[in-house]
Amino acid sequence: MKRPLSALPTLRKTALPLLLVAGWLAVAAVVAAHPGHDAPDGDAGRRAAKVSSPADSSKPSVPSISKEDGGGISAKPSRAAVLIGSVTVFVLAVFVGFEIINKVPPTLHTPLMSGSNAISGITVVGAILASGSGRWDAAALLGAVAVVLANINVVGGFLVTHRMLLMFKKR
Amino acid sequence: MILESLLPLAYLTSAVCFIVGLKMMSSPRTAVRGNLIGAVGMALAIGAACFDRGVASHALIAGSLAIGAVIGWILAVRVQMTGMPQMVALLNGLGGAASTLVAWSDLLRGSSHPVDTLIAVGTTGLIGTVTFWGSLVAYAKLEELKGFREPFSLPGQQVINAMLVIACCGLTGVLASTHETSVQISCYIGIVVLSTVLGVFLVNPIGGADMPVVISLMNSYSGLAGAATGFVIDNNGLIISGSLVGASGVILTRIMCKAMNRSLFNVLFGVMGGGKAGGPTDAIYATVRSTSAEDVASILDGAQRVVVVPGYGMAVAQAQHAVRDLAKLLEAKGTTVEYAIHPVAGRMPGHMNVLLAEADIAYDKLKEMDEINPTLETVDVAIVLGANDVVNPLAKTDPNSPIAGMPIIEVDKCRTVVVIKRSLSPGFAKIPNPLFAAPNALLLYADAQKALLDIVKAIKELG
Numbered sequence: 001m002k003r004p005l006s007a008l009p010t011l012r013k014t015a016l017p018l019l020l021v022a023g024w025l026a027v028a029a030v031v032a033a034h035p036g037h038d039a040p041d042g043d044a045g046r047r048a049a050k051v052s053s054p055a056d057s058s059k060p061s062v063p064s065i066s067k068e069d070g071g072g073i074s075a076k077p078s079r080a081a082v083l084i085g086s087v088t089v090f091v092l093a094v095f096v097g098f099e100i101i102n103k104v105p106p107t108l109h110t111p112l113m114s115g116s117n118a119i120s121g122i123t124v125v126g127a128i129l130a131s132g133s134g135r136w137d138a139a140a141l142l143g144a145v146a147v148v149l150a151n152i153n154v155v156g157g158f159l160v161t162h163r164m165l166l167m168f169k170k171r
Numbered sequence: 172m173i174l175e176s177l178l179p180l181a182y183l184t185s186a187v188c189f190i191v192g193l194k195m196m197s198s199p200r201t202a203v204r205g206n207l208i209g210a211v212g213m214a215l216a217i218g219a220a221c222f223d224r225g226v227a228s229h230a231l232i233a234g235s236l237a238i239g240a241v242i243g244w245i246l247a248v249r250v251q252m253t254g255m256p257q258m259v260a261l262l263n264g265l266g267g268a269a270s271t272l273v274a275w276s277d278l279l280r281g282s283s284h285p286v287d288t289l290i291a292v293g294t295t296g297l298i299g300t301v302t303f304w305g306s307l308v309a310y311a312k313l314e315e316l317k318g319f320r321e322p323f324s325l326p327g328q329q330v331i332n333a334m335l336v337i338a339c340c341g342l343t344g345v346l347a348s349t350h351e352t353s354v355q356i357s358c359y360i361g362i363v364v365l366s367t368v369l370g371v372f373l374v375n376p377i378g379g380a381d382m383p384v385v386i387s388l389m390n391s392y393s394g395l396a397g398a399a400t401g402f403v404i405d406n407n408g409l410i411i412s413g414s415l416v417g418a419s420g421v422i423l424t425r426i427m428c429k430a431m432n433r434s435l436f437n438v439l440f441g442v443m444g445g446g447k448a449g450g451p452t453d454a455i456y457a458t459v460r461s462t463s464a465e466d467v468a469s470i471l472d473g474a475q476r477v478v479v480v481p482g483y484g485m486a487v488a489q490a491q492h493a494v495r496d497l498a499k500l501l502e503a504k505g506t507t508v509e510y511a512i513h514p515v516a517g518r519m520p521g522h523m524n525v526l527l528a529e530a531d532i533a534y535d536k537l538k539e540m541d542e543i544n545p546t547l548e549t550v551d552v553a554i555v556l557g558a559n560d561v562v563n564p565l566a567k568t569d570p571n572s573p574i575a576g577m578p579i580i581e582v583d584k585c586r587t588v589v590v591i592k593r594s595l596s597p598g599f600a601k602i603p604n605p606l607f608a609a610p611n612a613l614l615l616y617a618d619a620q621k622a623l624l625d626i627v628k629a630i631k632e633l634g
Binding site: 079082083085086089090093094095096097098100101102103104105106107108109110111112113114115116117118119120121122123124125126127128129130131132133134137138139140142143144145146147148149150151152153154155156157158159160161162163164165166167168169 | 182185186189190192193194196197198199200202203205206207209210213216217219220221223225226227228229231232234235236238239240242243244246247248250252255258259262263265266268269270272273275276277279280285287386387390393394396397398400401402403404405406407408409410411412413414415416417418419420421422423426512514519520521522524525528529531534537539
């Protein structure tokens with residue numbers, strides 16, 4: 001009676017699409033890591049580590065240098081490995097989210113919403129990285145605006161949640 | 172260099188803080204600390220980002236953070252508890268906008284993005300922009316701004332929306348398959364423009380009663396936008412935090428839909444059939460009996476168990492403090508006073524609980540619908556305060572009603588039902604409510620706050 005919703009139906013309804021998305025991303029990652037089937041020898045592995053190309057099969061030959069490519073001896077993981085890692089983290093975190101949020105009682109749903117809203121302000125990290133290049137260009141400006149917006153979200157969200165929760169705590 | 176390699180661990184730690192913080196939200200006793208732990212996690216993440224190797228202009232960042240903090244602080248301190256839905260809608264939107272700008276900035280910066288990053292950029296643009304504009308429209312609706320009061324949709328709205336989504340996916344495809352920065356930027360701007368239209372189109376046709384669903388959904392989207400940003404900048408901290416919020420929004424959305432017996436698709440695209448199923452209003456309301464504050468006072472005076480059913484009307488009339496005064500008075504006389512909260516009462520999940528908590532009403536007296544319904548037969552007086560559709564027995568009796576099958580608070584089983592309402596105007600579902608004409612129902616035509624104050628005065632006079 002405490003919980004109007006058990007975790008199971010939510011999981012069942014959401015798991016399938018999630019797995020499909022994860023699978024699709026994983027396939028895309030593998031395709032991205034192996035540009036073209038013409039790479040004949042062991043060199044392919046090393047190339048795959050440094051190069052990725054569009055998943056779009058109509059343009060298999062356009063390579064692009066991956067972010068990790070710092071030059072030198074490549075001990076860094078391939079782009080595909082990074083992506084699969086990220087997708088794994090994403091899917092697992094969604095399940096963790098379902099498990100813990102289902103235990104929040106309805107009486108706290110508004111603070112839950114404003115609090116989780118503040119957490120979604122984590123995009124402020126991306127905004128800081130985007131604005132901090134040291135150059136004064138359009139990208140830095142967009143980043144700075146994003147920092148302002150995201151930090152309104154963060155500070156406003158945590159503070160208003162705190163205000164609300166104090167009212168619940170009084171008793 | 173050592174510091175550099177520790178940064179991912181800092182992001183992981185902040186994500187763990189968020190998980191622990193959300194977990195502590197499972198009880199009002201631990202929730203305050205949970206929220207603070209979440210805030211510490213965020214501070215840690217912001218600090219870690221400032222130490223990143225690529226960050227050089229600390230003055231710009233400190234300035235921007237300060238501006239955001241001041242605005243956020245002012246908003247959070249000044250907002251009224253009744254204005255909470257608007258506040259959450261606005262904050263959701265800002266998060267979405269920030270994600271859109273981050274992805275844009277990332278696109279401007281480099282020309283050597285791998286494909287999956289470019290796909291993530293397009294996705295972030297889509298979700299972020301839809302969140303921003305959808306939330307702004309929701310905000311306008313909640314503030315009841317001109318032009319947004321009535322739900323509005325174009326003919327073939329679903330087809331138009333579907334085509335907008337497909338066009339955005341197409342542009343993302345083009346964006347990911349080219350290496351011309353100018354083409355990429357044009358595609359991105361195209362995505363932002365189309366999703367602006369999409370965001371407005373998605374939320375504009377949705378009426379006031381469905382706002383809890385919309386806010387939950389936007390909450391979910393703002394999290395997903397953050398997660399998508401994490402894919403853009405390869406940061407697991409963002410991915411974890413964003414997907415936590417995404418999951419939270421999905422669960423709340425599902426609870427809201429379930430409480431209205433409607434599917435999400437139906438809420439987003441269906442139009443509530445107005446007025447057709449209810450029959451002629453005058454005939455239904457022929458036997459309505461009205462009452463006065465003094466009469467209600469004498470009924471309450473002899474009651475053992477009283478249940479208050481609050482709705483959006485209580486929020487509008489700011490009547491939560493008057494409710495508390497009445498409850499204190501009755502409890503002093505030995506009457507049990509409880510509150511029956513429907514999941515979709517008000518404009519956002521948990522809206523009523525926050526208002527009643529603001530008025531110092533203990534949370535253990537707030538009963539969920541499923542918990543209180545089986546005991547309503549033993550209730551002497553139910554006071555329906557600005558609620559309508561959530562107590563409409565047509566949901567159980569009329570299979571053709573727009574609210575058919577929606578779970579309701581079954582106050583018609585109580586011995587006496589006092590409905591405090593300004594007029595007999597219908598609720599959001601635009602259907603009459605036979606409860607008002609039931610033999611055990613009494614109508615008190617008044618503003619909720621004024622009515623309660625009058626009742627309190629009358630009870631005091633009774634001694």
